[in-house]
Amino acid sequence: MLAAIGVDSLAEIFERQIPEGVRLGRALELPAGKGEQEVYEHLRSLAARNVSVEDQTSFLGAGMYDHYVPALIDMLMERSEFLTPYTPYQPEISQGGLQVMFEYQTAISELTGLPVSNASVYEGPSAVAAAGYMAKLHNGGTRIVVSAGLHPHSIQTLRTTAHGYEMEVVEVGLRDGVTDVEAWREACAVEGTSAAVFAQPNFYGAVEDAAALAEAARGGATGASGASGASGAGPAPVVICQVDPITLGVLRAPGECGVDVAVGEGQPLGNRLDFGGPSFGLFAAREEYMRRMPGRIAGETVDADGRRGFVLTLQTREQHIRREKATSNICTAQALNALGGVVYLAWLGRRGIVELGELLLARTHYARETLAALPGVEKLHEQPVVREFALRLDADVAAVRARCVAQGLNPGADLEALTHRVEDRGGLLVALTERRSRADIDRLAEVLGSAVAAEREHEVVGSGV
Amino acid sequence: MLAAIGVDSLAEIFERQIPEGVRLGRALELPAGKGEQEVYEHLRSLAARNVSVEDQTSFLGAGMYDHYVPALIDMLMERSEFLTPYTPYQPEISQGGLQVMFEYQTAISELTGLPVSNASVYEGPSAVAAAGYMAKLHNGGTRIVVSAGLHPHSIQTLRTTAHGYEMEVVEVGLRDGVTDVEAWREACAVEGTSAAVFAQPNFYGAVEDAAALAEAARGGATGASGASGASGAGPAPVVICQVDPITLGVLRAPGECGVDVAVGEGQPLGNRLDFGGPSFGLFAAREEYMRRMPGRIAGETVDADGRRGFVLTLQTREQHIRREKATSNICTAQALNALGGVVYLAWLGRRGIVELGELLLARTHYARETLAALPGVEKLHEQPVVREFALRLDADVAAVRARCVAQGLNPGADLEALTHRVEDRGGLLVALTERRSRADIDRLAEVLGSAVAAEREHEVVGSGV
Amino acid sequence: MSAVVAAETPQQRQRARTIFQKGAPGRRAFVCPEIDVPAVDAGELLPERFRRAEPPRLPEVSEPEIVRHYVGISKRNFDLDSGFYPLGSCTMKHNPRLHERAAALPGHARLHPLQDVGGAQGALELMWRLQGALGEISGLPHVSLQPSAGSHGELAGVLLTRAYHEDRGQRRHKVLTPDTAHGTNPATVTMAGLEVVKVATNADGGVDVEDLRAKADEDVACLMLTNPNTLGLFDPNIEQIADIVHAVGATLYYDGANLNAVMGLSRPGDMGFDIVHFNLHKSFTQPHGGGGPGSGPIAVSERIAPYLPLPIVTRVASGNGSGAGFELVEQAAEGPGSKSIGRLRGFHGNYGCFVRAYAYICSLGADGLKDASESAVLNANYLLAKLREAPIAEHLPAAYGELCMHEFVLSGGPMKRNLQIKTLDLAKRLLDFGFHPPTVYFPLLVEEALMVEPTETETRETLDAFAEAIAGILVEAAEDPEIALGAPYSTPVRRLDEVAAAKRPVIRETLG
Amino acid sequence: MSAVVAAETPQQRQRARTIFQKGAPGRRAFVCPEIDVPAVDAGELLPERFRRAEPPRLPEVSEPEIVRHYVGISKRNFDLDSGFYPLGSCTMKHNPRLHERAAALPGHARLHPLQDVGGAQGALELMWRLQGALGEISGLPHVSLQPSAGSHGELAGVLLTRAYHEDRGQRRHKVLTPDTAHGTNPATVTMAGLEVVKVATNADGGVDVEDLRAKADEDVACLMLTNPNTLGLFDPNIEQIADIVHAVGATLYYDGANLNAVMGLSRPGDMGFDIVHFNLHKSFTQPHGGGGPGSGPIAVSERIAPYLPLPIVTRVASGNGSGAGFELVEQAAEGPGSKSIGRLRGFHGNYGCFVRAYAYICSLGADGLKDASESAVLNANYLLAKLREAPIAEHLPAAYGELCMHEFVLSGGPMKRNLQIKTLDLAKRLLDFGFHPPTVYFPLLVEEALMVEPTETETRETLDAFAEAIAGILVEAAEDPEIALGAPYSTPVRRLDEVAAAKRPVIRETLG
Ligand SMILES: Cc1ncc(COP(=O)(O)O)c(C=O)c1O
Numbered sequence A, B: 001m002l003a004a005i006g007v008d009s010l011a012e013i014f015e016r017q018i019p020e021g022v023r024l025g026r027a028l029e030l031p032a033g034k035g036e037q038e039v040y041e042h043l044r045s046l047a048a049r050n051v052s053v054e055d056q057t058s059f060l061g062a063g064m065y066d067h068y069v070p071a072l073i074d075m076l077m078e079r080s081e082f083l084t085p086y087t088p089y090q091p092e093i094s095q096g097g098l099q100v101m102f103e104y105q106t107a108i109s110e111l112t113g114l115p116v117s118n119a120s121v122y123e124g125p126s127a128v129a130a131a132g133y134m135a136k137l138h139n140g141g142t143r144i145v146v147s148a149g150l151h152p153h154s155i156q157t158l159r160t161t162a163h164g165y166e167m168e169v170v171e172v173g174l175r176d177g178v179t180d181v182e183a184w185r186e187a188c189a190v191e192g193t194s195a196a197v198f199a200q201p202n203f204y205g206a207v208e209d210a211a212a213l214a215e216a217a218r219g220g221a222t223g224a225s226g227a228s229g230a231s232g233a234g235p236a237p238v239v240i241c242q243v244d245p246i247t248l249g250v251l252r253a254p255g256e257c258g259v260d261v262a263v264g265e266g267q268p269l270g271n272r273l274d275f276g277g278p279s280f281g282l283f284a285a286r287e288e289y290m291r292r293m294p295g296r297i298a299g300e301t302v303d304a305d306g307r308r309g310f311v312l313t314l315q316t317r318e319q320h321i322r323r324e325k326a327t328s329n330i331c332t333a334q335a336l337n338a339l340g341g342v343v344y345l346a347w348l349g350r351r352g353i354v355e356l357g358e359l360l361l362a363r364t365h366y367a368r369e370t371l372a373a374l375p376g377v378e379k380l381h382e383q384p385v386v387r388e389f390a391l392r393l394d395a396d397v398a399a400v401r402a403r404c405v406a407q408g409l410n411p412g413a414d415l416e417a418l419t420h421r422v423e424d425r426g427g428l429l430v431a432l433t434e435r436r437s438r439a440d441i442d443r444l445a446e447v448l449g450s451a452v453a454a455e456r457e458h459e460v461v462g463s464g465v
Numbered sequence C, D: 001m002s003a004v005v006a007a008e009t010p011q012q013r014q015r016a017r018t019i020f021q022k023g024a025p026g027r028r029a030f031v032c033p034e035i036d037v038p039a040v041d042a043g044e045l046l047p048e049r050f051r052r053a054e055p056p057r058l059p060e061v062s063e064p065e066i067v068r069h070y071v072g073i074s075k076r077n078f079d080l081d082s083g084f085y086p087l088g089s090c091t092m093k094h095n096p097r098l099h100e101r102a103a104a105l106p107g108h109a110r111l112h113p114l115q116d117v118g119g120a121q122g123a124l125e126l127m128w129r130l131q132g133a134l135g136e137i138s139g140l141p142h143v144s145l146q147p148s149a150g151s152h153g154e155l156a157g158v159l160l161t162r163a164y165h166e167d168r169g170q171r172r173h174k175v176l177t178p179d180t181a182h183g184t185n186p187a188t189v190t191m192a193g194l195e196v197v198k199v200a201t202n203a204d205g206g207v208d209v210e211d212l213r214a215k216a217d218e219d220v221a222c223l224m225l226t227n228p229n230t231l232g233l234f235d236p237n238i239e240q241i242a243d244i245v246h247a248v249g250a251t252l253y254y255d256g257a258n259l260n261a262v263m264g265l266s267r268p269g270d271m272g273f274d275i276v277h278f279n280l281h282k283s284f285t286q287p288h289g290g291g292g293p294g295s296g297p298i299a300v301s302e303r304i305a306p307y308l309p310l311p312i313v314t315r316v317a318s319g320n321g322s323g324a325g326f327e328l329v330e331q332a333a334e335g336p337g338s339k340s341i342g343r344l345r346g347f348h349g350n351y352g353c354f355v356r357a358y359a360y361i362c363s364l365g366a367d368g369l370k371d372a373s374e375s376a377v378l379n380a381n382y383l384l385a386k387l388r389e390a391p392i393a394e395h396l397p398a399a400y401g402e403l404c405m406h407e408f409v410l411s412g413g414p415m416k417r418n419l420q421i422k423t424l425d426l427a428k429r430l431l432d433f434g435f436h437p438p439t440v441y442f443p444l445l446v447e448e449a450l451m452v453e454p455t456e457t458e459t460r461e462t463l464d465a466f467a468e469a470i471a472g473i474l475v476e477a478a479e480d481p482e483i484a485l486g487a488p489y490s491t492p493v494r495r496l497d498e499v500a501a502a503k504r505p506v507i508r509e510t511l512g
C-alpha cells in the first residue's frame, strides 16, 4: 500500500503533514490493549459494583423509570440494519430508518395530540431548552416563564442555554403542589414573555390543570399562541409542556389542553435506564411551528416510479443547510432510541397504553395512601397523581433512605437533593411502574415505616430529650 | 372466519373431528398464563438459583468447557435470518444457511484432517453412537470395541443404542491413563469387530497415541479400514476417534493418525454451556463413508443461470427419502449451534487455534504440576495432557469439593461419580480454558490444598486415631 | 431505462464466496491472552510425535470481515420473522423474543452441566416443572427430557418398547406404521433393530382398521401413529385402534409432531398411547435455527416408566427440612428409570430449549395452550376454505375430508394435468411472492402433495394474501406455464441443480 | 424468461406500509399485569376533567406482526455491517459487538441515574477512567462527559468560552470559523448568542493566516477549528494560528469530529486548543444507530475548567479508609466546575455510550489507538492513490494536496463538465454497486464535493473494489450518462422526490 501511495514509510505520511512541534513524541499514557475476553471481564466487574434495578426493588423515578422493556425491542435495536447505519442521508438505501422516523412522528403526534412531531431530540431537559429557543425564534421574546414544578434538570438546562440565547428565565412557585395559577398568569403577562413552560405531571407527581395553565399563560385568551397576550402588547407566549409520555393514555393530551409545544423525556417508552442515557427527547408542536422545529423530520414522498417512500424533509431548518441561520445545531440525535420508543408504543398498543395508565393510577394511589398512613409520613400535596408522588417525612431523608437501602429497597428520591429547595426538606419522591407490585408496595410500607420510626427515635435520642 | 369455513362455532370444528371419548373435558391443570414481564421475572428468579461460571471460578470440564464466546456469535445466532428458518428444504431462499453448512463442513474437515464432514449431529456422545451405527452399515460387524478412556456418557449412549442395532460393546481398559494398546489390539482382532472407538484426549485428559491405536485396531496394518483386520478373516474395524476440537490446533489431526471417523462434542467451539445443551456433534470421515454418513450435508452446485449455489445433497441417505433404509433417523439437528461453531473457528483463525492450544498446554501443565505438588494430591497418570488432567486426592473427593465450593471455587469434576469405576475413587478431573488465569490456578492450589489438608485431618480425627 | 437494470437482482449479483475465500494471511479477530505461566520446553508439554505439523487452514479474517460475511449471507435466507412459513408438519409458529432473553441469562446459559445439584436448583426446578407440564399436556405422567429432537425421542420410544417386551421375555420384531408416517418413524424402527410393517390408509385418510387388525399379531411390538396424522386428520377410530393394539400386548407410540392441533383439547394418554414424544421446537416454539437445535422429550405411561432413560429430575424433601429441593436421578432403585434403557446422549438434554418451552408454557398457561391449538385449527380451516374457492380448488383439491385439524394436504395432481405445472413449480413460483412454500411431496400417498400448516400466530390478512398468491400463480400458469416452470426469479439464486450436486458431490471448499 | 422478471426488485415490490396500516382492532402484544390493589373510584384516582377522552390511536398489532414489520423494514436499510460506508466526516468504523454485550449488562443498562453513589461505584469509576483517558488523548486534562453529541459539545464549548470572557468582564461577540467548518459550528455560535465571522481558506486548504490575523481582534471570543479539517488536511500553520488567537485573548475550540486521524499522534491540547469535543460515536465507535445516539464529551484546559458543566466524577479517599471511591460532583466549591455554566441536560450524559467508548479504549490501549489512526490515514491515502489512477483522476481530482489524513475530498466539477453527471448522480449510481456513497456537497467550498473517509477497519480488498466501482461508473457515464442520471435501480425505492416532500410536507400517517 505504501508503494501505491508513493511514500517509503507510514511515518513519512505523518511527517510530511503534521508539524514536528505538535507531534506527540511519546506513547499515550493508557494501559496496553486487551483481548475481548479480558475487556469483557473488566466491564463486567465494573457492572458488578453497581446496584441495578435487578438487584434492588427500587422506587426511584424523578425523570427515568424502571419500566419493563420487552425483549423484541432489544432484538430490533441490536439488528445491524438499525444499529449500524448513520443518519439517512441517502434515502434510497435508508427507507427502514426513515419509515421508523415517520411512524415515530405519527405515534408521538397521536400521543400528544399535536400535529407535528420531529424525529426526536437528545432527551428531556435539553428538549425543554430547545423549545425555549424555538419560542425565541418564533416571537422574538426575551423572557421564559417556568413553573417550579418543572424537573429541576430541565430548569437548570434551560437556564444554561437561555444564558446563551439571551433570555431571562423566571420561575413561578407552586401552591399545594401545583403551579400557582395567579402568579403564573401575572408572570406570563409581563411584556417580552416568549414562552411559558410547565410539566405534566409535574416534578412532584401532581397533575397540573394544563388547560387552565395554558389559558392563563395567554392571559385568559383561549386558542393557540397566535392570539396576543393579556398585556395586549406582544404576542402571547408559546405554551410549552414537558410531559411524561407514559401517562398520556389516561391524561388529556397536551394538544387538547391548548398547549403549543409538548416536549418530554422518552426513556419510559421502551428505553433502558442506562444510568441516565442515551434515551430520547420527544418534541411535538402545532402546525405553525413546523418550519422552526429542531432536529430531523421524515416526510413522505414518491420515487421515480411513483412508489411511496420517505426522506428527511424540511431540511432548510437544519445546520447542514442553513448553518448560522439554522433553527438548531442538532446533528446526531437519538434515532435508535426513538426506534425503541415507537416499537414500545406499538407493543403497548391503543388499549395497552390506557390499561397501563390505569394500573399505574391504581397502584400509585394505593402506595400513596398506604405510605401516607405511616406515622411520620405525610403527603406533600393533595393533588391527583398518576405514577409518582411526593411525601414529607418527619425525619432525615438521607438517613431514612440509607436504612431502606440497607434492607435492599430503594424508597425513592430525596427531593431536596434534587431541587435544592429548602421547602423540599424531608421530601421523598416515590415512583411506580408496572414492575412494582402491591407486594413491593407493602414491603416498602413496612421498610419505610420502620426506617422513619427508627430515625425519629434516633433523632429524639440524639436531641437529648 | 367461521362463516368462510362453513361452521357455526369453533367448537363444531372439533366436535366433528375428535371423538367425544378422547376429548379432554376439562382445563389442563397448569397455571394461568402470564404477561412477558412476569414470565421473565419468574425465569430470572430460577436463573438466580443457579451458580453459573460467572458466579464461581470453575474448573469443571469433562465434556463441556467454559470458553469465552465472542459477542459476535451471539449477535449472529440471534439474527432472525439464522434463528428462525427451518432446514433449508427450499435452497433458493436458504443460501445463507446452506453456505454456513458448507463452510462448517470445510472447517471441520480441515480441523480433523478428514475429507468429508456432515453439517453436524446432535452432540458428542450420540455422535459416537451414530458412528457405531455407520460402522455396522459399513461392514456388517457385530462388535464395537471401546476404550475405557472414552467419555462415560459416550460409552453409555453407545450401549443404549447398540442394544437397538444389536451390537455388543466391549470395553478395553487403560494402563497409566491411556488405552492399553495390547488389550486393544487383541479385542479388535476378534472376529466381527465392526468398530474401535477411543477418545483424544481421553476422558482422563491424557493424550493417546492415536496413530498407534489406529494401527493396532487394524492388527498392525497401516492405511485405512479397507484393509482387512489382523484376524485375516473379516474386514478391519472402522477406527472412530472422539476428539475435543479445541485441542486440534496442537494435536495431530485424526486424519493424519489413520483414524476413519472423527466425532466429537462441538460445545467448546463458540457454544455456550446451557447446562449441557443444545450444542452440536461433529462428524467427519474418510471419503468412502460419504454415502453412509448420518445427517444433513450441504453440497455445491450451480443455478439455472450458472451461479454458484448450495443445496442439501446426498439425500438418498436420509429418512425423508429412504425411510426404513435410511442411514440414520436424524431430521432436526443442530444447525444454529454449528453456525456458532464455524463462526468461532473463523474468529480463532488459523493462527489463533494454535495459540489457544499452546496457551492451554502451558496453563494446564502449570496447573497440574502446581496441584500435584500439594500434600495429599498426586497425578492420576503421567501422560501428556492438553487442557484437562486427572488427579488423585488422598481424601474424600465429595467433601473436598464441597469445601472448595464453599470458598466460591469449583475445583473440577468428581471422577468416580461420572465413571462409577472404583479405581477412580479419589479422582478429580480439572479442566482449563483461556478464562482460567494463572491467578485462578494459584487460588485453586490454595483452596484445594487447604481443603485436602482439612479433610485428611478430619478423616484422621474421624477415624478415632 | 430498464435496459440498465441488470437482469439480476442485487442479491444475485453478490456471488457466493465462502469465508475461506476472504481475508488475507495474518489477519485475525481473536487476541490470545498472554501465557502467564512459566515457560516450559515444548517437548515436555507435548511430545513432537503428538503435535500437529501444520495448522488447520482455518480462515484468516478480522472481526469486521466476519461480521460482514455472515450478516451478508444471512440475508440470503428467508426466515419466519420475514414472512409466512406454512411448512406442513413443522409448526413454524412465531418465536417470542422473551424466550431468547430468558435463555441467555447467565444463570441458564452459563451453567455447567456438572454443576453440583445445590448450585443448579433453578435449572432442576425448571426441568421438573417442564416434566410436569408435559405430563399433564400429554396425559402420560412420566417424562424424560433427554432426547435431542423428535427422531431422537422416537428412538428412545422404540427402545423403550423393546425393553418393555424384553423385560417380559419377549423379542417382538415388528413395528406397525401407517403409510402416512413421517420418514423418521420407519428410519427409527430400523435403527432400533426392528422391522417396519406398513398399515394401509383408508379412504378417509385414517388408519385402515381392518388392515391393522390383520397385521396386529403377537410379534408386533408397537404401533407408531401421528394423530392428527400427516394429512391433518384426527383419526375417528383412535379408540378402536388403541384397543386392537393393546389386545395383542403391543404398545402405542404417539409421534407428537402434530401436538399443536390438540393441546388442551385431547391427550395422547387418554387416547390410549403409551409413549409420546414432543417436538419442543414445534408445538413449544423453540426457534428452528435453520435446522435445529430441537428437543424431543418423551412422556410415557406407568408400564413404560421403569425403562425411561436417565437422568430425570425429582423433587425431594430437602435434608435440612428447609422446603423442597430437586435432584437429578442418575440411577433409580425403583420406579421410573429403575430398569432404564440408559442414556441417549451426554448430560441432561437440550436445556436451552427447555427454558424456552417452559417460558412458553408459563406465558400461555392452560387456557393459552388450548387457545393456541384452537386458533391453529381455525386458521388451517379458514385457509383450506379459501383454497377451496375458484380458481384454486379445481387444480389443487384437498386430498381428504372437509374439515382439517391444524394442517391440511392438497393434491397438485389436477394442476399438473390441467396446467402442466407440478407442485414443485408452484412451490418455486411462490418464492417470488415472498412466501415459504408448504411442505411438498409429503405425505407420499398423496399425488403431488402440498402440505399446509399455517399455525395460530398468522393473521387472517396473511392467509388471504397467501390464497391470493396461489390463485394468481394458477391463473398465470393457465396463461403461460413457462413462468412457473422457470421460477424462481427474484431469489438470491435461481433453481439449483440438485442432481449435479449429488452426482459429483463437492461438500467442502477447496483450499489453495 | 426475463419478461417474467418484473422490472422491480423483490424489495421494490414490497410497498411501504406503516405499522399504523397493519393490525386489526383488538389485537395486542402487551399483557397488562392485573390490578392487584383495592379498586378505587375512577374519579378519585383522576378527576374526569384531567382524563383523556379517546385513547391515542396507536397501532393494534400482535407481537408477531411487530416483529415482521420491523424486521421487514430493517431490510430496507443499508448498514455498516453490510458494506463499505465511506461517509466523510462520520468515521463509520466497525462497531465491535463486545461493546453491545458489555453495555447490556444489567449492572450498566439497568442502573437508575439517581442510584445512590454507593450503589454506582462501577459506573462512576468507568466515567472517571473515561474522563482520564479522554484527557490524555486530547492533552486537555479536565473533562465533562455530559454533552449528548458533537454539536451539544460545541454548544457547551461556546458557552464555556462566553463564561470565561464574562468572568473577565468581557462580552466578546465574534466567533471565527473557517469556511470549511461543519454546519454545526456556525449553528452553535448563533444558538450561544454570538456571531459567526468566516475566515478564508488558503490555496492549500488550510486557514488563511493573513485573513485570520486581520479578523482576530479583541471582540473575538473564539476560533473554532477542525484539525485535520473537513478537507482531511492537517493545518501546517496550527502553531501560528494558535498564537494569533491567543494573542487577542480568545480561546481555541477544537471540533473533534476528525480526531480519528490523530489519536496518539498529535493532541489538540499540545496544538494550543483550549476546548475540544469528542464524538464518541465516531472516533470511539459507538454504533451510529441510524442517526444517534451519540455522545460529545468535552475536554478543556486549566483556564476553562472552572466553567465546566456539572456533574463530573472525581475520585476521593473513601470515608472509612477502605481505598478510593468515586463521587459525582454536582456543586464544586473550587476547581473544575466551581463557576459552572450549569447543566446541559438531565443526569450524567449518555452513559451507555461511555461504556462502549471505554470498552474500545481498553481493547485498543495506547498502541491500538495510535495504530487505529495510522491505519485510518494509511487507508485514506491508499484509496486516494487508487482514485488518482486513470480513468478517475481526470474527472474526480483531489481538491487539495498530495497526501491526506484520514479522509480526503474530491471534486466532481470536471466530471460534471466532461461526462454530464453530477456528484449526486455518481453517489446514486454507487448505491447499485452496494456501496454507501461518500459525503456529498460538503465541504461547501469544493465544487461538487465528494468527501471520502474509509476508516481503519476496512480491508484493502474493499478499497480496491470501491475504486473499481467508481472507475466503472465513470466509464459507463462516458458511454451513456443517462444510466447514472437515472440511478439507483436496485434499491428498495428509486430516486425520491425531495422537493415535493418539502413543499407539501406529509410528516405523519393519516389515520382513519
Ligand atoms: C410428523 C413428524 N414426525 C417426526 C418428525 C421428526 O422430528 P425431528 O425433526 O424433531 O427429529 C417430524 C419433523 O420433521 C415430523 O414432522
Ligand SMILES: Cc1ncc(COP(=O)(O)O)c(C=O)c1O
Pocket: A330, A331, A332, D089, D090, D149, D150, D151, D152, D182, D184, D185, D226, D230, D255, D257, D258, D279, D294, D295, D296
Ligand atoms: C466536522 C464535524 N463537526 C461536528 C459534527 C457534529 O457532531 P454530532 O453529529 O455528534 O452532533 C460533525 C458530525 O456530523 C462533523 O462531521
